[in-house]
Ligand SMILES: [Fe+2]
């Protein structure tokens with residue numbers, strides 16, 4: 001079954017969003033490592049790696065379905081964060097934006113009878129639910145720490161443990 005040009009464009013855009021997330025989390029990791037927060041740095045390196053895997057999963061699906069890949073430029077992410085909390089807030093907001101785009105795409109594939117794409121995209125719907133919950137959890141913790149150095153160092157250690165625990 002041949003996919004519509006619009007859906008092909010949308011899949012390429014999703015792949016670009018995943019690559020942007022990979023680049024954004026790499027940038028945030030650098031912000032943390034350069035500021036002495038190695039644990040948060042490790043956490044965001046792990047997240048960056050996972051976003052790269054999300055992009056690859058889309059790429060492999062596209063190749064399997066004979067869907068042409070269109071290279072697009074990746075925006076430069078911000079790095080001028082005011083605080084560790086600001087990094088997590090930016091990440092949480094971006095995860096919510098990505099969730100919205102997957103939901104919009106899911107609606108379109110369903111309405112166009114693209115059942116195979118629907119089944120494929122379900123993985124991302126679930127993944128986004130988990131990623132939003134993860135970032136929300138850290139936004140809450142960082143809000144409680146309220147820039148208290150001792151609390152931030154404790155959370156930095158916790159973030160390293162979280163990065164090592166996952167998979
Ligand atoms: Fe992702």
Ligand SMILES: [Fe+2]
Nearest residue numbers: 021051095131
């Ligand atoms: Fe994500």
